Amino acid sequence: MTASNELRLLPWSGPDDKPCYLSADDTSGYLSRLADSAEETQLGLGTELLAHAVEVLTDGVSDPEELRFLATDLTGALRDAVRIATSRGRRLNPTHYSHEGPSTHLI
Template structure:
């Protein structure tokens, strides 16, 4: 098992656009808490943008500029939400694998 098997994909990218990872830790440190807050903000921003998109599209009187800006903003939000989804899915898989190999929480399993 390598270090990347227990890495957390962070909700931001490096200045050159590459993914950033947090290696090790328990998920309660400063960077983990910062990532949790940022993920929550990204998800909330996406929810607000969905409402805005519904409003703009329901009006049926948008300009090409409004549609272009909406598409740009939706793409940015979808990119962020996809990154959050990847990160959370990977962490769920790590937990499941940890339980399967006896690395669970120590509680007896129901037989």
């Protein structure tokens, strides 16, 4: 889990799109659970958006404005997914992971 001197990157941004962080010593705290829920929601919406994108791109009749809106929504979903991956990557216990991938030991 997160070392006591590290901060958790939250799945939302603050003013001027600056990253927000949380001291994550207590992963069962209210804000940690809220962040977990927000990540789950963001990833679920990204999955739904991806399915919609496949439909739009295969229908062959989408106009440029619809494609621009789709690209904007996909950009936001990708930004969320990258932020979540970055946050989770920082919280991995490095002793259980190497350049070869995760170990088979349970934490």
